[in-house]
Amino acid sequence: MKRRNFLQASLAAYLASLGLPLIGISDAAFAQESTQKKIGNSKNPKEEQSLVLPSSSAPLIVVFLRGGADGLSFLSPLDDPDFLAARPPEMRFVPGGFNANPILAGGTPLYWHPSAEPLSQLYQAGRLAPWVAVGFGDETRSHFEAQEIMERGVSSLQSLPDALGWMARQEISRDTRANNKINSGQFTLPLFAANNNQPRSMQGATEVMTVKDLTGGINFPGGPASFKAIESLCHVESSHAVSPLMLKTAKNIDTLNQSFPKNPGDGKVLPYSSSGAIAYPNSDPAVGLRSIARLLQAKVGLQYAWVDHEGWDTHEYQNGRISNLLKDLSGALAAFDSDMQAQKQAYSLVVMTEFGRRLRSNRSNGTDHGHGSLAFVMGSNVQGGKVMGSWPGLASDKLDRGVDLAVTTDYREVLRRAIAWS
Amino acid sequence: MINSAFDIPSINLRLRYDAGKYPDGREYPAVDQYRPLSLLTADLPTLFPYTGNGDLIPQPERSRPLAEIQVANLLQMIATNDPWKEVWVSFWRDHFSVYGYDGSVRAFLPHWERTVIREHCWGNFHEMLSASAQHPAMLYYLNNQSSRAGSANENYARELFELHTLGRPAYLNNLYAQWRKVPGALTGKPTGYIDEDVYEAARSFTGWTVENGAGIGGGQTLPKTGRFVYVEAWHDNYQKRVLASEFSPYAGAMSDGNKVLSLCAKHPATAHHIAYKLVRRFITEKPSDDLVSSTAQVFIHHQDSPEQLTLVYEHLVKSAVKLPVQERLKVRSPNRLVAAFAQAVKLNPVLDEGTVLGPLNQAAPALYSWRSPEGPPDAMQLQLTASYLRGRIQLMQGIAENWWGTGEWNPFDQLPAKRSFGQLMARWEAPLFGGPRPELSSAILSSQNTNPNDVVNDVRRARRLVGLLACAPSFQTELALPSPAQWMQSSGMSGGKV
Numbered sequence: 001m002k003r004r005n006f007l008q009a010s011l012a013a014y015l016a017s018l019g020l021p022l023i024g025i026s027d028a029a030f031a032q033e034s035t036q037k038k039i040g041n042s043k044n045p046k047e048e049q050s051l052v053l054p055s056s057s058a059p060l061i062v063v064f065l066r067g068g069a070d071g072l073s074f075l076s077p078l079d080d081p082d083f084l085a086a087r088p089p090e091m092r093f094v095p096g097g098f099n100a101n102p103i104l105a106g107g108t109p110l111y112w113h114p115s116a117e118p119l120s121q122l123y124q125a126g127r128l129a130p131w132v133a134v135g136f137g138d139e140t141r142s143h144f145e146a147q148e149i150m151e152r153g154v155s156s157l158q159s160l161p162d163a164l165g166w167m168a169r170q171e172i173s174r175d176t177r178a179n180n181k182i183n184s185g186q187f188t189l190p191l192f193a194a195n196n197n198q199p200r201s202m203q204g205a206t207e208v209m210t211v212k213d214l215t216g217g218i219n220f221p222g223g224p225a226s227f228k229a230i231e232s233l234c235h236v237e238s239s240h241a242v243s244p245l246m247l248k249t250a251k252n253i254d255t256l257n258q259s260f261p262k263n264p265g266d267g268k269v270l271p272y273s274s275s276g277a278i279a280y281p282n283s284d285p286a287v288g289l290r291s292i293a294r295l296l297q298a299k300v301g302l303q304y305a306w307v308d309h310e311g312w313d314t315h316e317y318q319n320g321r322i323s324n325l326l327k328d329l330s331g332a333l334a335a336f337d338s339d340m341q342a343q344k345q346a347y348s349l350v351v352m353t354e355f356g357r358r359l360r361s362n363r364s365n366g367t368d369h370g371h372g373s374l375a376f377v378m379g380s381n382v383q384g385g386k387v388m389g390s391w392p393g394l395a396s397d398k399l400d401r402g403v404d405l406a407v408t409t410d411y412r413e414v415l416r417r418a419i420a421w422s
Numbered sequence: 423m424i425n426s427a428f429d430i431p432s433i434n435l436r437l438r439y440d441a442g443k444y445p446d447g448r449e450y451p452a453v454d455q456y457r458p459l460s461l462l463t464a465d466l467p468t469l470f471p472y473t474g475n476g477d478l479i480p481q482p483e484r485s486r487p488l489a490e491i492q493v494a495n496l497l498q499m500i501a502t503n504d505p506w507k508e509v510w511v512s513f514w515r516d517h518f519s520v521y522g523y524d525g526s527v528r529a530f531l532p533h534w535e536r537t538v539i540r541e542h543c544w545g546n547f548h549e550m551l552s553a554s555a556q557h558p559a560m561l562y563y564l565n566n567q568s569s570r571a572g573s574a575n576e577n578y579a580r581e582l583f584e585l586h587t588l589g590r591p592a593y594l595n596n597l598y599a600q601w602r603k604v605p606g607a608l609t610g611k612p613t614g615y616i617d618e619d620v621y622e623a624a625r626s627f628t629g630w631t632v633e634n635g636a637g638i639g640g641g642q643t644l645p646k647t648g649r650f651v652y653v654e655a656w657h658d659n660y661q662k663r664v665l666a667s668e669f670s671p672y673a674g675a676m677s678d679g680n681k682v683l684s685l686c687a688k689h690p691a692t693a694h695h696i697a698y699k700l701v702r703r704f705i706t707e708k709p710s711d712d713l714v715s716s717t718a719q720v721f722i723h724h725q726d727s728p729e730q731l732t733l734v735y736e737h738l739v740k741s742a743v744k745l746p747v748q749e750r751l752k753v754r755s756p757n758r759l760v761a762a763f764a765q766a767v768k769l770n771p772v773l774d775e776g777t778v779l780g781p782l783n784q785a786a787p788a789l790y791s792w793r794s795p796e797g798p799p800d801a802m803q804l805q806l807t808a809s810y811l812r813g814r815i816q817l818m819q820g821i822a823e824n825w826w827g828t829g830e831w832n833p834f835d836q837l838p839a840k841r842s843f844g845q846l847m848a849r850w851e852a853p854l855f856g857g858p859r860p861e862l863s864s865a866i867l868s869s870q871n872t873n874p875n876d877v878v879n880d881v882r883r884a885r886r887l888v889g890l891l892a893c894a895p896s897f898q899t900e901l902a903l904p905s906p907a908q909w910m911q912s913s914g915m916s917g918g919k920v
Contacts, residue, residue: 066793066794067794138595138596139595139596139598139617140593140595141580141595141617141620142580142584142590142593142595143794143796144584144590144796145590145593145595158596196787196807196809196810197787197798197799197804197807198803198804198807203803209807209808210807210808210809211807211808211809211812212809218808218812220812220815221812221815221816221819221820222815222816222819222886222890225869225870226815226819226890226893228869228870229865229866229869229870229890229893230815230890230893231869232865232866232868232869233862233865233866233890233893233894233895234895235865236861236862236864236865237862237894237895237896240748240751240895240896240899241748241751241802241895241899242751242753242802242806242895242898242899243895245802245803245806246806246811246895246898249806249807249808249811250811250815252808253808253811253812310793310794311793313577313794315564315565315575315576315577316565316568316575316577317568360573361573362569362573362574362575362576363568363569363570363571363572363573363574363575364565364568364569364570364575365568366565366568366575368575368576368577369576369580401598401599
């Protein structure tokens with residue numbers, strides 16, 4: 001059996017075991033990678049069914065800002081009269097200090113938010129590139145649809161190639177283990193979500209783990225003896241609906257914990273400590289990024305990782321919320337980058353969100369669901385220090401539906417570039 | 423009508439915090455007390471100060487409403503003989519999910535659960551929807567409390583359509599503002615909704631807010647009671663069109679909002695959306711079209727009945743038995759795991775310390791902890807991630823071995839003075855699984871290199887082994903619904919006559 005056919009067969013069997021349909025996985029779907037360069041601009045929806053990215057030579061990490069982050073607050077067009085007209089002073093900030101001088105998106109000056117100083121430093125060091133007016137063509141303004149589109153790697157939910165998340169598709173559609181340096185044994189963990197909840201992007205994956213905080217390792221409750229008990233129970237009840245999943249997950253917990261360095265005295269996992277000069281904040285998304293750093297250090301073959309950062313749905317009292325969230329985000333990214341640099345660990349990281357927010361603020365001092373958003377690409381080989389994408393402008397006739405920042409770059413183009421820079 | 427009001431033993435839950443200061447410099451003393459769960463029956467004015475408004479309650483005490491509601495739910499699950507009733511309550515709690523770790527929402531949770539969820543979950547959907555729309559927990563969570571004419575806050579309106587009523591499949595987003603193109607719109611029966619409906623519905627709810635001391639112009643302020651109030655001055659009174667239905671200008675107080683709720687509650691897409699979720703949650707992860715549409719039919723047929731949701735439930739009970747048991751197994755909630763184990767081993771858990779809440783909330787998303795309004799996921803795969811599976815195993819062992827002071831139980835109950843490991847395990851198979859499961863006991867003992875014929879005297883080791891037994895896949899899952907016979911017995915309804 002050819003490897004591709006084998007993968008399809010095993011994928012179909014696996015999905016069936018999860019109760020998920022396998023829709024239209026064909027040779028063509030697997031071949032899309034080579035034939036489909038400009039996925040977002042295709043006229044024929046059949047041609048842009050799904051996202052299969054090239055292999056990333058360094059681990060690819062996505063930090064997903066849940067709720068639809070207001071990119072117009074991250075990098076604000078404070079010299080644009082249309083922006084000033086749409087947002088009253090209490091919905092803006094006054095630049096000064098590190099953000100006194102704007103960066104340019106084409107000819108449009110954009111000012112860093114006061115909480116984003118670490119990002120501006122990464123930008124100046126050429127390790128971070130903001131990407132303006134990112135999104136997709138579909139008109140949805142629903143969180144859950146927009147997140148699903150971005151996590152399945154599709155352009156709309158109208159035509160779907162399969163039930164997979166795009167990170168799962170990456171794992172299944174190629175041999176991720178082959179080009180990976182494995183530290184010990186057979187255990188590999190190509191996909192990891194540093195969350196309590198497994199993201200849609202990993203649905204259907206065969207090897208995946210979802211744990212938010214690995215700072216202290218992940219000991220098996222009751223130790224090796226209770227792991228053995230669970231293993232035996234799952235074998236005895238192997239036909240039970242949850243047994244395969246329980247067994248695999250229990251094994252992963254046990255094996256993963258063994259891969260972390262221990263205190264020789266009591267055998268307990270040593271707490272993770274950053275090699276970098278910038279400490280991880282004890283907040284999201286830093287907790288998750290620290291877990292990813294620990295996995296990279298443990299060399300378990302991590303290829304794709306995901307961290308959710310929640311709370312960006314700022315329908316009211318936006319300014320204070322965004323200040324706090326952006327401080328957490330900036331601090332986390334700076335800490336992660338300094339840790340990776342100190343360890344000489346290559347990586348590529350994308351910060352993205354399901355949509356941007358309405359240009360005009362509402363009367364709750366918040367903003368409602370919009371369209372075009374902002375993304376960041378960051379990493380060891382990123383050619384940053386410049387603004388990517390094309391700024392569509394904020395005049396009414398340039399806005400999507402006359403109200404929202406338009407989309408000029410498909411989000412998958414951002415992911416592709418992040419991999420090209422990996 | 424089936425009653426799902428709390429019926430729990432009174433306990434004194436520990437409240438402990440250090441001395442501190444309010445922002446204005448006033449001091450509050452340290453507290454270490456065991457207090458009754460007094461907030462469960464509190465009215466809104468009593469709960470309002472827990473939002474922090476007015477700085478009347480010390481900051482560390484403001485999480486008390488959340489702690490009480492979480493403990494009360496565990497107590498209720500332990501106390502009930504009909505755990506399926508609690509699963510029904512949790513479905514509706516998740517359907518109208520609110521994020522209880524937000525300070526303003528948190529304060530009102532006991533009232534929310536009592537008057538919106540438990541009060542209406544066996545009643546009429548439209549009434550439950552209306553109660554949710556006017557409750558401060560929802561008004562704060564989805565921001566309608568700050569929505570004003572001019573640029574209305576769209577948060578509530580959007581989730582009303584997408585999550586509470588018509589559902590995602592009915593969102594015809596690519597039509598955006600072309601309402602005439604929505605199938606059925608020109609005859610007044612649109613099959614779905616578009617963004618324009620969201621915007622117009624948001625206008626309809628302007629002025630639906632909370633008495634929280636806000637100024638309403640002319641030197642007047644709202645009282646601070648936490649109660650719902652309609653502020654005419656904040657309402658957008660002009661004409662609207664929602665779901666192809668025309669709203670007159672100046673239609674009267676709350677008329678616009680009530681009309682939206684009615685249109686949504688009675689829309690066929692709502693029945694279908696809710697039916698799909700119900701079948702998925704209560705019967706199978708792979709709902710068939712037949713099952714969904716028959717459930718939707720019952721929902722629609724009884725839409726004006728005060729027992730609409732009871733009748734829908736009865737339909738689920740009757741329909742479920744047509745599917746094989748293996749397809750209907752659902753993952754047990756952490757509360758249910760604790761309750762089922764405690765019941766099996768005759769443990770009456772002591773919860774006064776409240777410390778069990780920590781591990782309980784690591785075994786699944788905690789009650790009221792889901793941040794976004796779609797509520798926690800209902801899929802085995804997402805309930806058994808590494809984090810949550812680890813939490814489950816920890817929970818079973820911790821309860822069995824009394825790691826959190828919940829109490830000790832006698833594993834040698836009804837066993838002879840000289841008993842073997844084999845006898846010990848066999849003793850607990852039926853209470854845990856409903857019948858003999860020797861293969862599970864053997865698996866545990868051989869995994870622990872324990873000879874079943876050896877004598878067991880170590881009580882801690884005995885508890886540990888039985889706790890491991892409760893980690894078995896069979897104990898981690900259950901049928902969500904009662905059998906028709908159980909249903910008939912508990913409800914007095916006609917479920918037996920299929």
